[in-house]
Amino acid sequence: MAVIPVSPQTDITALIASDEVSEGDVLLLENGVYNQIVIVTKNFLRILAGGDGVVFDGGNILLNAFILEEVAGVEINGMKITNYQNNGIHIDGGLGHRIINNEIDNVTGRGIFAGSSTANLIWKNTVRRAFDGILLRFGSTNNRVVENLVQFCRDDGIESWLNEDENNVFAGNKASGNTRFGMEIFGVNNLVVDNIVESNGRIGLYVAGSDVSVIGNKIKNNNNSGILFDSSSFNTFVGDNEVHANAVFGMDRYSNQGSIQCNAITFNQSIGIRLNIDAGANLIYNNTLICNPPVNILDTSEDNPFTVPDNIILNNIDQPCAAS
Amino acid sequence: MELDIREKIKEEIARQKEMIAKSAANMSRVPDHLKAYQEKAFELMQKELRALEDLAERSNI
Numbered sequence: 273m274a275v276i277p278v279s280p281q282t283d284i285t286a287l288i289a290s291d292e293v294s295e296g297d298v299l300l301l302e303n304g305v306y307n308q309i310v311i312v313t314k315n316f317l318r319i320l321a322g323g324d325g326v327v328f329d330g331g332n333i334l335l336n337a338f339i340l341e342e343v344a345g346v347e348i349n350g351m352k353i354t355n356y357q358n359n360g361i362h363i364d365g366g367l368g369h370r371i372i373n374n375e376i377d378n379v380t381g382r383g384i385f386a387g388s389s390t391a392n393l394i395w396k397n398t399v400r401r402a403f404d405g406i407l408l409r410f411g412s413t414n415n416r417v418v419e420n421l422v423q424f425c426r427d428d429g430i431e432s433w434l435n436e437d438e439n440n441v442f443a444g445n446k447a448s449g450n451t452r453f454g455m456e457i458f459g460v461n462n463l464v465v466d467n468i469v470e471s472n473g474r475i476g477l478y479v480a481g482s483d484v485s486v487i488g489n490k491i492k493n494n495n496n497s498g499i500l501f502d503s504s505s506f507n508t509f510v511g512d513n514e515v516h517a518n519a520v521f522g523m524d525r526y527s528n529q530g531s532i533q534c535n536a537i538t539f540n541q542s543i544g545i546r547l548n549i550d551a552g553a554n555l556i557y558n559n560t561l562i563c564n565p566p567v568n569i570l571d572t573s574e575d576n577p578f579t580v581p582d583n584i585i586l587n588n589i590d591q592p593c594a595a596s
Numbered sequence: 597m598e599l600d601i602r603e604k605i606k607e608e609i610a611r612q613k614e615m616i617a618k619s620a621a622n623m624s625r626v627p628d629h630l631k632a633y634q635e636k637a638f639e640l641m642q643k644e645l646r647a648l649e650d651l652a653e654r655s656n657i
Binding site (some may be wrong): 283285288307308311333334335336339341357358362364381382410412434478480502503506527 | 598599601615618619622625626627629630631634636637638640641643644647651
C-alpha cells in the first residue's frame with residue numbers, strides 16, 4: 273500500500289489503470305481545479321482530498337466527475353464537484369464504497385447515483401442543485417445513506433426508486449428546499465430514521481415500499497402533506513416523528529396494516545392523519561395531535577361500500593385549535 | 597395524490613433520452629484528451645436507458 277500524490281495535471285484515470293497503482297493505495301489529491309472524469313477500475317482505492325480546495329469542474333460539458341463501475345471498496349472523500357452534465361458520482365454495480373464528505377453543486381443529473389449496487393456508505397455529503405440529490409436505483413440494496421445535506425434539487429432530495437431498492441437505511445439526513453419531494457422511499461424494508469425533511473415543494477416524505485420503518489424524523493413546513501403512504505406501503509411502522517406545519521395533511525395514508533404510534537402531529541393546515549377510503553387495519557395509537565383543522569383524525573374508510581378492515585384509533589391526545 | 601409507477605418510468609425514459617441527445621450534441625466540445633472518458637460516461641447513460649426500457653417492458657408499459 274502506498275500514498276500517491278496527485279495534482280490537477282495528473283490524468284487520474286490513466287494513473288489508476290497503470291501499474292503504479294495497486295489495490296489499497298491512497299491517491300492524495302492536492303488543492304486545485306481538476307477538469308476531469310475519473311474512472312475507477314481497481315478495488316479498494318482511497319481517493320482523498322489533501323485539502324479543502326480540491327475542485328472537480330466539468331465545465332458544463334463533462335458528464336461525471338467519478339465513475340465506479342463494477343468495483344468494490346472505493347473511498348471518495350472530500351471532493352468539491354461542480355458543473356457536470358450528468359451525475360457527480362456515478363456508481364454502477366459493485367459494492368462497499370465509501371462516499372464521504374463531498375460537496376456536489378450544480379449537476380444536471382444526480383449528485384450521487386447508485387445503480388444495482390450494494391452495501392455502500394454515503395455519509396456527510398452535501399448535494400445542492402442537482403436533479404435528484406441521492407438516488408438508489410435498479411436494485412440497489414443494503415446501502416447506508418447517513419447525515420447528508422440535500423438542498424435545492426430540481427426534483428427529489430433523496431430517493432430509493434422502486435420496490436427492488438430494498439433494505440437501505442436513511443439516517444440523520446437533512447432534505448430541504450427541494451422542488452418536489454424531500455424523500456421518496458419506494459424500496460421495501462427501508463429504514464428512515466432521524467432525518468429532517470423541511471420546506472420541500474411538495475410532499476415531505478413519500479413512502480411506497482412495504483415494511484418500511486419511519487422513526488424519529490422531523491417533517492415540517494412542506495408545501496403539501498408531511499408524509500404520504502401510498503397504497504403499496506403495506507405494514508409500515510411510523511413512530512416518534514414530529515410532523516408539523518405542513519401545508520396539507522400531516523399524514524395521508526392509502527395503505528393497510530400500518531402502525532402509527534407516538535408521533536406529534538401539530539399545526540398542519542388540513543387534517544392531522546387522514547385514512548383514505550381503502551386504508552384499513554391500521555393502528556393509530558398514543559399519538560399527540562394538536563390543531564390540525566378541521567379535525568385531527570379523519571377515517572374515510574368507514575364510507576367504503578365494500579368491506580375494509582376497521583382501523584383502530586386508540587389512546588391519542590386529540591386537541592383542537594385553541595379558541596382565539 | 598399517489599404516484600403511478602408506470603408514469604414514473606415513462607417520465608424517466610423521456611428524460612434520459614433528452615439527456616442523451618444533449619450529451620451527443622456536446623461531444624464535439626469535449627477536449628481530445630478527455631474524449632475516451634466522456635464516451636465511457638456516455639455509454640453508461642445509454643446503459644441506464646436500456647435498463648429503464650427493459651423495466652418498462654417488464655411492467656407492460
